[in-house]
Amino acid sequence: MTAALAGLTRLLLAAAAVVAVVLLVLNDDGDEPSAFRSLPPSVPVQVVVPSLGVEAGIDPVAVSADRVLDPPEDVERVGWWDASAAPGASAGQTVLTGHAVHAGGGVLDRLPAVRPGARVDLRTDEGLMRYRVTDVETLGRDEVAARTEELFGQDRGDGRLVLVSCTEWDGAVYRSNVVVTARPLGEPRPAARL
Amino acid sequence: MPQTARPAGRQVRTARGAVALAGAAALVGLSGAPAAAATVAQASGTAVRVSVAGNPADSGSFRSTHDGDREQTSGSNRPAVALLGGQDFLTAGTLAQDARTRVQDGRGYTEACAGLAGDGATVVGVGEGTCLRGGQNLQLAAGTLDLAALLDGLGAPAGGLPLPDLPVPLEPGQPDAIAQAFNDAVDRVAAQLGDPGLFVDLGAVQSRCTSGPGTAQGSASIVGARAYAQFQGEQVELVRLPVNPAPNTKVVTDLGAVSEKVRDALIAQFTSGLEGGLAPLAEAAENAAIDAALAQISEQLAPLEQNVLDVTLNKQVRQGADQITVTALDAQVLPVAAEQLDASAVSLQIGESACGPSGQVTTAQPPPTPDPTPDPQPRPEPAPRTPTVVPAGVATAPGTGLSGTGVAALAGLVALALAAGVGRRPGRDG
DSSP states (O other): HHHHHHHHHHHHHHHHHHHHHHHHIIIHHHHHHHHEOOOOOEEEEEEEEGGGGEEEEEEOOOTTTTBOOOOOOSTTSSEETTTTTTTTSSSSEEEEOOOOOOTTOOOOOOOOOTTOEEEEEEEEEEEEEEEEEEEEEEEEHHHHTTHHHHOOOOTEEEEEEEEEEEEEEESSSEEEEEEEEEEEEEEOGGOOOO | EEEEEEOOOOTTTOOOTTOOOOHHHHHHTTTTTTTTOOOOOEEEEEEHHHHHHHHHHOOEEEEEESSOOOOOEOOOOOGGGGGOOOOOOOOOSSEEEEEEEETTTTTTEEEEEEEEETTTTOOOOOOGGGSOOOOOOEEEEEEEHHHHHHHHHHHHHHSSSOOOOOOOOSOOHHHHHHHHHHHHHHHHHHHHHOOOEEEEEEEEEEEEEEETTTEEEEEEEEEEEEEEEEEESSSEEEEOOSSOOOOTTEEEEEEEHHHHHHHHHHHHHHHHOOOOSSSSSOHHHHHHHHHHHHHHHHTTTTTGGEEEEEEEEEEEEEETTTTTEEEEEEEEEHHHHHHHHHHHEEEEEEEHHHHHHHEOOOOOOOOOOOOOSSSSSSOOOOOOOSSOOOOOOSSTTSSSOHHHHHHHHHHHHHHHHHHHHHOSSSTBBB
């Protein structure tokens, strides 16, 4: 009798696990499209990364003639490359960069700690564009230069978000960039705006 | 078409020393632009194009071009509905179409918007991010459904409705009485429903686009848009359009709602006739008669079940990475359906915004050697140069007090920068 009960319990647990997996799959691939809607492309004005406690204003920044993309002077603000895709665009890539400050106080000090699956929101005059982090990479300067078209090129991409800061402080300088990419989900419908 | 120079706005920075290259004239593509100047950016907005029974009319277009020195515009950015002559489909409402081009840091940028709203809407212009705000709903009469003609063909065939073998035979005279009840029902419903009008209600329908070097985006907003059939004082909704449709959203609709209403009315009248004026029918016979009537009705109303309206919302066509044309609403009454329903073929495009291509101001160069075989295809503008360095790390934030560690780090950075010969924004790395 006890053995039968134990067998039944195992069966129920297995069934519950299967149901949970199915629900997770549906939530990932089935629910998301209906939970979000498209957002008209517009210049970003604020970035929010809840898992990092980041909530910062955004300034447009340009790439210099020698192909350097500097973040804003104010280390508490984030820069949006003004020739990159606006949030909501269905093509290109939206490129943001913000400072890491070794002594603390940089807007993206904790960017290397972000994990795939984390939420990133960009506010524009048109509304709120939500992204989900897919990749976190640490790249040396040479790698960034070599992969510049892949990382930042505007003739590719589906409106994904690329966040760039610095990492790997060696006691004197930051040696690498941390490059976070996130896929666009869209503007959350009111019920999903949690 | 008249051209005017628009004063440079505060966001517009005129590129100094920009000289147009004659070889770039292939990009111009606009008959009114100065022949000697290359177009660095171009955009246009067209509020409405409509064609009824093959007679086209449109609101004209508002165009903006920039040659690196100044912006030129042509057309009206607030056309009157009265311009849409030769049709009575669209006779009221507020039209708006606007476009703007600018050159910043030698690169061309564009934006455009266009749309239609009800009377009382405010035209705000592309600089506000949209063309129209507010306004009343606009009711467009898309035609009248000739329901009477459709029902005329519905009379019971000679010999009465084709009834199956019944468990209880009908009494003499009952088949004729059933056929009469059916014909009476058709006559009463035809008089009761009349010929319904087909209408489209619109709040504000507009599109917007922007473009810059290597990039172009577009969107559409559709407020309060729906199609419906209106019987005597009663509306039957056919389709309601989403407010912020995804690019290239297809919507097709039939007149199934109309068909259902007509069928319900006919069956109600027929059943009432069977139960009222006839010798009592056995229940099985009544059910068989109703089934036969339903079959007859469904066959006759079949054209209403076919798609009659083909709509594309937020229609986006990309001609290149930096060029896009967005139409907020592109609708047409399908020609086959129009023929079957004896309605005019209507084609309607509301809110067409076109942005790009946008190029780069080039500096003066010696005239190139004429090419005896010029390339007939305009070459696409290159995408913006991507960054190869992102120096987003500093030891300490500017203006903050330095701790001992900070001083040491700064000293290290300065030493490193000096050693590397970096003069620009010392201390940046990563």
